[in-house]
Amino acid sequence: MPLLSWHFFSQSGHNHQGQILRQVHVMSQDRQIPVRPGKKGGKRKSRAFPKGRQLVPSAHRDIVDLLGNRPRRRDLLIEYLHLIQDKWHHISAEHLAALAHELNLSQAEVYEVATFYHHFDVVKEGDVAPPQTTIRVCNSLSCQMAGAEKLRADLKSNAPENIRVVSAPCMGLCDHAPAAAVGKNYQGDMTVNTALDLADKNQVYPNIPQYPKLDAYLADGGYEIYRQKRQPQDMIETL
Structure with a gap:
């Protein structure tokens, strides 16, 4: 040096x-x-505006209305990014700046988090927002071996303009490859017809079965054998 x-x-x-x-x-x-330095003993002038993108009043109102009375804590950043993505199906640069303002975070920090995750669609100024419906095809090794690349290509060829088709990382459905997600509706053994049919019917959320409540299950005799076996005397004898 x-x-x-x-x-x-x-x-x-x-x-x-x-x-x-x-x-x-x-x-x-x-x-x-x-x-050449500044004047001796002088102070650097403060900025008239904060560094980064300036706050757009309409976007700020959107975020204030969306968050409501929720606490403005930095540890809730990802949760609030999900709220924005779910409502507008993307995260605009203006909404990103407004969220940073509300959480008292730098815009760079919020941008880094938002762009790290595949399911957040960050749209910069001048860019076109993506369609409301997105089909994500898993590109993990298991799904690739089961024909995911051909599935993605066929979906791109057959999907209408209001549906976007992209690749996405592992979805945890390796035993039912190839997997894909229509919106948030994850499906294994996916085909072109199934994916487009789900998108056409706007079935973009998972169909969660109506599981019984624990109290009702116990009242109906659930875990009865377990309760009998866990008696202290039985455990002592077993030991």
Whole structure:
């Protein structure tokens, strides 16, 4: 690393204020680079606006209305990004800046989190927002071996313009490859017809079975054998 030495001197000539110049002498290169500082003892002027994108009032109102009385905590950032994505099906640059303002975070920090996850569609200024419905085809090894790449290509060829088809990382359905998600509706053994049919019927959320409540299950005799076996005396005898 070159050695640096700092030299201060008063400029002579027509400058009667004796303005101080700071020079960096790069010993290894034997040359001087003048750097002109600010006024001695002066303070840097504060910015009229915060760094980054300026707040758009209409976008700020959108975020305030969306969050309502929810706490403005930084640990809720991902949850609030999901709220924006679910409502508008993408995250615009204006909404991203408004969320950063509400959570008192830097816009860069919010942008880094939003762009890290595949299911957040961040739309920059001037870009066209994606369609409301997105079909994500799993590109994991298991799904690739089961024909996921052909499935994705066929979907792209047959899907209407209001449906977007993209690749996505593993969906945890390796035993039913190839897998795909229509919106948030994850399905295994996916075919082109099944995916397009789900999108056409707007079945973009998972069909969760109506599981019985625990209290009702216990009242109906659930875990009866388990309750009998866990008697203290039985456990002592077993030990």
